[in-house]
Amino acid sequence: MNTVTVTELRGNIYNLLDEVLATGIPLEIRKGGRKLRIAPVEPVDKFANMVFRPDVINGDPADLVHIKWEYDVDLP
16 A cells, blocks of 8 residues: 655645556555545456457466476476
């Protein structure tokens, strides 16, 4: 969770609010020894910004269990 002072919030409020809305991570504001929190009301879909990569796994992911990795990886 990001924490800022009231002065930092005042100087950068639009960027800080955009960051909270984009990430869903609440923002804490310190004022006189007390804390306030700005958080989105609706949950953020963290998978919405993922890039579709159709060639990452080509085939059945269950087949990865039976691959012999010891020839490709030098383990101590």
